[in-house]
Amino acid sequence: MIRNPKDLTRYTAQERANHWVVGICFILLALSGLAFFHPAFFPLAQLFGGGVWARILHPYIGVLMALSFLAMFFRFRSLNQVTPADKEWLSRVGEMVDGNDHNMPEQGKYNGGQKMLFWALAVCMLLLVVSGLVMWRAWFNLPVGMVRFGVVIHAATAAVMIGLIMVHIYAAIWVKGTIRAMWYGTVTRAWAKQHHRAWYRQVTGKS
Amino acid sequence: MALQSLDIARRSATTTESPSVRQTTEVAKLIDVTTCIGCKACQAACMEWNDIRDEVGSNAGIYDNPRDLSAESWTVMRYSEVEENGKLEWLIRKDGCMHCAEPGCLKACPAPGAIVQYANGIVDFHEEYCIGCGYCITGCPFNVPRISRKDNKAYKCTLCSDRVAVGQEPACIKACPTGALQFGSKQQMKDYAEERVADLKERGFKDAGLYDPQGVGGTHVMYVLHHADRPQLYNNLPDNPSISPMVALWKGIAKPLATLALAGVALSSLFHYITKGPNEVSKELEDELEKEEA
Numbered sequence: 204m205i206r207n208p209k210d211l212t213r214y215t216a217q218e219r220a221n222h223w224v225v226g227i228c229f230i231l232l233a234l235s236g237l238a239f240f241h242p243a244f245f246p247l248a249q250l251f252g253g254g255v256w257a258r259i260l261h262p263y264i265g266v267l268m269a270l271s272f273l274a275m276f277f278r279f280r281s282l283n284q285v286t287p288a289d290k291e292w293l294s295r296v297g298e299m300v301d302g303n304d305h306n307m308p309e310q311g312k313y314n315g316g317q318k319m320l321f322w323a324l325a326v327c328m329l330l331l332v333v334s335g336l337v338m339w340r341a342w343f344n345l346p347v348g349m350v351r352f353g354v355v356i357h358a359a360t361a362a363v364m365i366g367l368i369m370v371h372i373y374a375a376i377w378v379k380g381t382i383r384a385m386w387y388g389t390v391t392r393a394w395a396k397q398h399h400r401a402w403y404r405q406v407t408g409k410s
Numbered sequence: 411m412a413l414q415s416l417d418i419a420r421r422s423a424t425t426t427e428s429p430s431v432r433q434t435t436e437v438a439k440l441i442d443v444t445t446c447i448g449c450k451a452c453q454a455a456c457m458e459w460n461d462i463r464d465e466v467g468s469n470a471g472i473y474d475n476p477r478d479l480s481a482e483s484w485t486v487m488r489y490s491e492v493e494e495n496g497k498l499e500w501l502i503r504k505d506g507c508m509h510c511a512e513p514g515c516l517k518a519c520p521a522p523g524a525i526v527q528y529a530n531g532i533v534d535f536h537e538e539y540c541i542g543c544g545y546c547i548t549g550c551p552f553n554v555p556r557i558s559r560k561d562n563k564a565y566k567c568t569l570c571s572d573r574v575a576v577g578q579e580p581a582c583i584k585a586c587p588t589g590a591l592q593f594g595s596k597q598q599m600k601d602y603a604e605e606r607v608a609d610l611k612e613r614g615f616k617d618a619g620l621y622d623p624q625g626v627g628g629t630h631v632m633y634v635l636h637h638a639d640r641p642q643l644y645n646n647l648p649d650n651p652s653i654s655p656m657v658a659l660w661k662g663i664a665k666p667l668a669t670l671a672l673a674g675v676a677l678s679s680l681f682h683y684i685t686k687g688p689n690e691v692s693k694e695l696e697d698e699l700e701k702e703e704a
Contacts, residue, residue, distance in 0.1 A: 209703055238520070239520040239543065239545075240520075240665060240668075240669075241665045241666065241669055242423040242424060242425050242520070242522060243425070243669065245423060245520065245521070245522055248541075253541075254520075254521050254539075254541035255541045255542060255562075257541070258541045258542055258543050259542075300682070300686075301686065302686035302687065302689060304689065305692070338544075340542075340543070340544040340547075340557060341562075347547065347548060347553065350547075350548050351548055351654050351656035351657055351660075352656060354545070354548060354656070354657075354660050355656050355659055355660045358660055358664075358665065358668075359664070359668075362665075362668035362671070362672065365672055366671065366672055366675050369672070369675045369676055369679065370675065370679075373679035373682075373683075376683070377679075377682070377683060377688055377689050378688075378689045379688050379689065379690045379691065380690075380691055391691065391696075391699075392699050392703075393691045393692075393695045393696040393698075393699045394691050396695055396699065397691050397692060397695050398691075409702075
């Protein structure tokens, strides 16, 4: 669907589909995982048909998320290499949070914050997969010392990751004109010029 | 079995008080290892009363049979041959749930009410609420609970909570031919153990003593040991069992704090939005690009 032929393509259909497979898995995993995280969240297990179903489904959804995240990781890895401009952006992130981003250093397709999130999520994902497999009694029966270590890592990493995703979602809501990039793939030229000027120049050839 | 709902002192994954107006006597089973002859009558009685039959296993060349606890074998005799003072000693320990005062299984369990501790000290699994995650195994300092491969529920010794609830002693106690198994109030069992220990000391076992490990707040299954200074002689009975610090960290204060932190992130986002407003593309830039396009 083309809204305006001048709009810039930010994500292809495959990239969007990949992102949403990861996203849906993450939401299901967070809801079912929180059910076991603390009694206050146990009622969330009802969304999956009760505690037993939540326990059965959670690790399989986890495997799907791990595989789809791996695909996304290789898609976006090269675009997330940290540059000196990103470091400067990060050192001045306070101005950005304060809502005054007009003097921020020029950013490519991703800004320093997005790149940090990318790498932080990759680390979380790795820790969750490894510790998750250690806890998966349906298939594995590992020494109790390892499982005890695994459950602590799994719970702590999951809490950090839920926090990171909250920031990710809020950033998309806060910066108007962003979410459409993940719905149907395009952003306006004005959006690109304001938030990712170096990328704007690169794709339009303009100054 | 929830025969005594008034007398539930603790309930898994529950953050509010349990019914606690009624006090009941704490009970205990005493296993006098020094008078056990290893006849396995207790194992047979356990199978019979609880109506569970393990698969017939294979002989591994030792007396231990079945080889290990399972969802269908809630108590097993463990035979250790050790040399003490130049003599062979055959140490036979009846293994099973210790019914800890501070149960690691109950602390670790995420399913509300799947594990309860009665006011009399018995720790019981309510399989109908069990979700099969195996966290109880992770929490147990004695490696007791087992997940059934048939139904993915966790099982262990109930200390015959159904029998105790109606004033009977556990099935294993009733079957023991030598009096090595005793059942009564925890205090009675301690008093009886004291006599046994004094007797053993008189007969040359200077390190005889009662195994009631305080690291788990004491247990409702206690042992009289000839070598109480070295419990590991008895097929690796832990010296000083306690809930692993990993489990304490996992199930302790960290999770409520993490929950608060996440709520903090969500609320800060909301208040950031309503105080700073959305980050919109500037009108100036939009107009400039519109002109360019025209």
